[in-house]
Amino acid sequence: QQPVQSPQAVILREGEDAVINCSSSKALYSVHWYRQKHGEAPVFLMILLKGGEQKGHDKISASFNEKKQQSSLYLTASQLSYSGTYFCGTERIGMNSGYSTLTFGKGTMLLVSP
Amino acid sequence: KAGVTQTPRYLIKTRGQQVTLSCSPISGHRSVSWYQQTPGQGLQFLFEYFSETQRNKGNFPGRFSGRQFSNSRSEMNVSTLELGDSALYLCASSLLGIGYGYTFGSGTRLTVV
Numbered sequence: 001q002q003p004v005q006s007p008q009a010v011i012l013r014e015g016e017d018a019v020i021n022c023s024s025s026k027a028l029y030s031v032h033w034y035r036q037k038h039g040e041a042p043v044f045l046m047i048l049l050k051g052g053e054q055k056g057h058d059k060i061s062a063s064f065n066e067k068k069q070q071s072s073l074y075l076t077a078s079q080l081s082y083s084g085t086y087f088c089g090t091e092r093i094g095m096n097s098g099y100s101t102l103t104f105g106k107g108t109m110l111l112v113s114p
Numbered sequence: 115k116a117g118v119t120q121t122p123r124y125l126i127k128t129r130g131q132q133v134t135l136s137c138s139p140i141s142g143h144r145s146v147s148w149y150q151q152t153p154g155q156g157l158q159f160l161f162e163y164f165s166e167t168q169r170n171k172g173n174f175p176g177r178f179s180g181r182q183f184s185n186s187r188s189e190m191n192v193s194t195l196e197l198g199d200s201a202l203y204l205c206a207s208s209l210l211g212i213g214y215g216y217t218f219g220s221g222t223r224l225t226v227v
Contacts, residue, residue, distance in 0.1 A: 002156075029212065029213070030212075030213055032215060032216070034216075034218075040220070041118075041204065041218040041219060041220050041221060042157075042204070042218045043218070044215040044216060044217060044218075046215075047213070047214070047215050049213060087156070087157065089157075089216075091212060091213070093212075094170060099162070099164075099169040099170055099212065100170075100212035100213075101159060101162070101170045101172075102147065102159065102216065103159060104149075104156055104157040104159075105156070106155075106156040107156055
């Protein structure tokens with residue numbers, strides 16, 4: 001049930017763009033995106049709810065295709081501060097509990113160099 | 115406003131001992147989730163509490179348990195520690211859980227020797 005992220009790692013030069021993908025085999029209620037820098041806690045970037053939507057946050061945006069159960073995170077004109085590991089989290093409603101669980105992918109390591 | 119506070123930050127325990135980790139969520143947040151983070155497995159879900167009730171539990175042995183108090187503060191307990199329990203344990207709070215972003219604490223780094 002763990003979502004699959006790709007690629008596993010990306011190396012960019014400052015100013016370049018990147019796309020990180022997240023896919024699930026199960027029906028999702030929402031998709032979350034987080035960034036974790038080395039030695040720090042994951043930081044919430046955005047949440048996309050089912051219904052298919054796209055969100056933007058400065059030069060970082062994301063889309064959620066509910067039919068395909070896929071989400072993509074777009075980083076444009078990357079900055080040094082974008083370096084870190086990006087995790088997608090997929091939220092599903094448990095069949096038995098009726099409550100949601102947020103399950104994370106293994107992460108995509110992004111390194112932006114000058 | 116204050117973030118999610120986890121204590122202690124670091125802990126070294128011996129195999130067979132037990133440990134209790136604490137998490138204070140953001141004021142007003144009623145949902146608290148616990149995750150284990152290791153280099154090989156990433157973020158693994160342990161359990162989620164809401165208004166003192168465990169709503170969901172991950173695939174961890176019964177040695178892992180938790181609870182939530184009326185003020186939303188949460189504790190996680192691991193009994194009979196094993197070497198494989200060495201990890202970063204992260205607590206995350208959310209306003210209501212579903213459909214809301216999580217705010218993570220800095221974590222407790224547990225080392226079992």
